[in-house]
Amino acid sequence: MSDLKLVARQHKEHNSVIQVGQETIGGKELCLIAGPCAVESEKQLFEIAKGVSELGIKFMRGGAYKPRTSPYAFQGLKKEGLKMLKRASDECGVKIVTEVLDTSLIEEVYPYADILQVGSRNAKNYQFLKELGKVDKPILLKRGMSSTINEWLLAAEYILLGGNENVILCERGIRTFDTSVRNTMDIAAIPLAKELSHLPVIADPSQGTGKRSLVTPMSLASIAAGADGLMIEVHNEPEEALSDGFQSMYLDSMKGMVSVLREQAKLSGRTLDLEKIRKEAV
Numbered sequence: 001m002s003d004l005k006l007v008a009r010q011h012k013e014h015n016s017v018i019q020v021g022q023e024t025i026g027g028k029e030l031c032l033i034a035g036p037c038a039v040e041s042e043k044q045l046f047e048i049a050k051g052v053s054e055l056g057i058k059f060m061r062g063g064a065y066k067p068r069t070s071p072y073a074f075q076g077l078k079k080e081g082l083k084m085l086k087r088a089s090d091e092c093g094v095k096i097v098t099e100v101l102d103t104s105l106i107e108e109v110y111p112y113a114d115i116l117q118v119g120s121r122n123a124k125n126y127q128f129l130k131e132l133g134k135v136d137k138p139i140l141l142k143r144g145m146s147s148t149i150n151e152w153l154l155a156a157e158y159i160l161l162g163g164n165e166n167v168i169l170c171e172r173g174i175r176t177f178d179t180s181v182r183n184t185m186d187i188a189a190i191p192l193a194k195e196l197s198h199l200p201v202i203a204d205p206s207q208g209t210g211k212r213s214l215v216t217p218m219s220l221a222s223i224a225a226g227a228d229g230l231m232i233e234v235h236n237e238p239e240e241a242l243s244d245g246f247q248s249m250y251l252d253s254m255k256g257m258v259s260v261l262r263e264q265a266k267l268s269g270r271t272l273d274l275e276k277i278r279k280e281a282v
Contacts, residue, residue, distance in 0.1 A: 004154065004157060005157065006160040006161060006165075007153050008198075009195065014198070015027075015198050016198045017200070018138050018167075020114055020115060020138055021095060023058045025202070025228060025229055026199075026228050028269075028271055029272070029273055030227075030228065030261070030265045030271065030272045031202060031228060031230070032058070032258070032261070033061050033231040033232070034052050034057050034232045035048055035052060035061040035097075035233070036048055036061070036062050036233065037063055037206075037233050037243045037244035037248065038062070038241075038242055038243045039063060039064050039076065039077050039081035039085060040074075040077070040241070042087075044237075045084050045085070045088050046092075047236045048251060049088035049094055050092055051236070051251045051254065052092070052254075053094050055254055055255060055258055055274060056258075056273075057094070058095055059094060059095045059097055060088065060089070060094040061097045061098070061117075061231055062081070062085050062096070062098055063099050063243075064076050064077055064078055064081030065078055065081075065100070065101050065109075066099075066243060067099075067101055067121055073243070082098070082109060082112040083112070085098060085113075086111075089114075095115065097114065097117055097140060098113045099117040099119050100117065100118070101119070101122070102125070103127065103128050103131045106132070110135070115137065115138045115140050116139050116140070118139060118140065119142055120142045120144050120207075121144075123141070123142060123147050123155050124147070124151070126155075126158055129158035129162075131162075132159050132164060133158065133160065133161060133163055134164065136164070138166040138167070139159055139164060139166065139167050140170055140202075141156055141159065141167055141170060142170045142172045143171055143174065143189070145173075145174055145175045145183065147174070149196070152169065153193065156169060156197070156199060167199050168200050168201075168202060168228075168229075169197070169199050169200065169201045169202070170202050171189045171190055171193070171203045171208065171222075172204040173185045173207055173208035173209065174186055181210055182208075182209060184208075185205060185208035185218050187218075187221050187225050188225075190222060190225040190227050191225050191226045194226050200228040200229070201227055202227055202228055203230055203231070204232075205218035205222060205230065206247045207233075209247065210246065211247060212248065212249060215249055219232065219257070220260070224268055226268070230261070232254075232257075234248060235248035235251065236251045238250060258272070262274065
């Protein structure tokens with residue numbers, strides 16, 4: 001770990017807290033990011049954005065550009081998807097997290113995103129990471145599907161070295177020999193990354209497992225392990241989703257899940273201050 005400098009725990013005495021408008025990631029408040037894997041239509045997106053907002057969740061994820069293993073799979077709505085995300089943000093009051101695929105798209109995605117996401121496939125695209133170091137918006141860096149902890153942290157080092165200190169690490173599972181789940185969720189990576197680095201660490205149990213039934217238990221485990229937040233895939237009609245429907249939570253089931261997460265947050269010394277949830281519970 002000797003190559004770690006700017007991301008290293010020794011470099012900064014206190015945990016980094018990322019400011020996104022009025023919201024923070026990395027402080028006592030647990031961050032929830034929820035939304036569809038991909039923007040599919042205006043009706044789909046606005047129904048989900050409204051549902052997420054009504055739960056008090058401040059951040060919505062949604063892919064306008066989708067990197068897919070198969071060239072024949074849905075690749076996203078691209079620029080039109082970005083415009084839909086911006087309208088949803090303006091009308092529902094949620095911050096937008098969306099993936100940027102390569103250097104050529106940074107300028108296009110920038111005006112529409114509050115947080116730029118680097119997907120697993122780009123975790124070792126070092127020239128791309130260098131360019132993101134010049135951006136003045138937070139970067140959510142997912143762990144590469146085959147990256148070691150050191151490689152993951154060194155990827156973040158590239159971004160910080162370029163001048164952008166607002167990096168959020170995201171554990172999203174790694175590729176192993178086991179085929180019973182989509183990825184193997186590495187819960188130990190969460191406290192280890194926080195031990196080695198001052199950067200906030202969130203978890204993506206949707207990608208991390210690929211199974212809807214595992215999202216809640218792995219979310220609870222991630223919070224217990226010290227995660228600063230969660231990224232959860234949610235869909236209004238998962239059976240009709242154009243990507244990752246099998247790992248997406250039903251929008252109607254999110255309220256109960258959020259209530260359970262709030263209790264776990266308390267046990268872990270964190271808060272989940274969803275005002276609307278609290279008012280409905282009274």
